[in-house]
Amino acid sequence: MLELLPLAQTFARAPISGFSVGAVVRGASGALYLGANLEIPGQPLYATVHAEQAAASIAYMHGESGMEAVATTAAPCGYCRQFLEELAPGGEIRVLLAGRRLVRLQWLLPDAFGPRDLGRKQGALPMNRVKIALLTEVTDPVMAAALSAACASYAPYTGAHSGVAIQVTDGSLYTGAYIENAAFNPSLPPFQAALISLLSTGLHLEEITDAVLVEMDGAVISQKSATEDALFALRPSVRLRTALGRGIV
Numbered sequence: 001m002l003e004l005l006p007l008a009q010t011f012a013r014a015p016i017s018g019f020s021v022g023a024v025v026r027g028a029s030g031a032l033y034l035g036a037n038l039e040i041p042g043q044p045l046y047a048t049v050h051a052e053q054a055a056a057s058i059a060y061m062h063g064e065s066g067m068e069a070v071a072t073t074a075a076p077c078g079y080c081r082q083f084l085e086e087l088a089p090g091g092e093i094r095v096l097l098a099g100r101r102l103v104r105l106q107w108l109l110p111d112a113f114g115p116r117d118l119g120r121k122q123g124a125l126p127m128n129r130v131k132i133a134l135l136t137e138v139t140d141p142v143m144a145a146a147l148s149a150a151c152a153s154y155a156p157y158t159g160a161h162s163g164v165a166i167q168v169t170d171g172s173l174y175t176g177a178y179i180e181n182a183a184f185n186p187s188l189p190p191f192q193a194a195l196i197s198l199l200s201t202g203l204h205l206e207e208i209t210d211a212v213l214v215e216m217d218g219a220v221i222s223q224k225s226a227t228e229d230a231l232f233a234l235r236p237s238v239r240l241r242t243a244l245g246r247g248i249v
């Protein structure tokens with residue numbers, strides 16, 4: 001995992017800080033997932049994705065049932081420790097840094113505030129797909145992919161499931177599911193998750209030609225305006241399409 005970090009780092013897009021971070025996550029299956037940080041010029045800094053979040057999001061989207069370890073090029077910040085706690089409550093996940101001794105997350109985040117403090121028995125993993133029906137017809141593959149991503153999202157604190165699909169110039173699709181956090185702020189928005197999926201293939205953000213957000217009708221929060229703003233900052237010519245859905249019991 002440590003040897004893969006320089007490769008993970010090449011996926012970084014850090015035009016604001018110039019500080020590239022790479023991360024490698026090992027899922028319960030033993031598969032490794034590479035991620036890097038993403039910064040969006042013109043947007044508030046909260047639109048940023050950290051490398052650990054990126055690698056964990058990719059592992060999540062690949063249906064990993066748990067996370068065993070994470071390696072990073074820089075010590076995980078407090079925000080990432082909180083994000084990882086949601087994916088691996090209890091702090092057993094191992095954290096590797098080059099030249100340092102291996103530690104468990106619970107050593108880096110003692111007395112953690114996590115899902116159990118809000119009455120949840122488990123965190124974001126394993127994925128628990130929800131059933132969502134759109135209020136309108138599914139009109140195209142991008143919308144269908146966004147719906148599938150929304151069904152894969154984790155939103156136990158708001159019920160505001162959401163997913164984004166983006167299409168690029170060669171027609172390929174990349175999806176991102178919302179991953180909520182007990183501490184709210186470290187939640188990963190679905191658009192950022194989709195951007196990470198795209199960047200992890202080596203493609204460029206300038207290749208985005210279409211984007212669809214699926215979220216819940218009448219939910220207590222919405223991703224719409226933040227997604228529109230971030231998309232506009234990256235691709236002013238692409239207009240976000242939004243479709244609303246309702247949960248099916």
Ligand SMILES: [Zn+2]
Binds near residue numbers: 050051052076078080
């Ligand atoms: Zn971080």
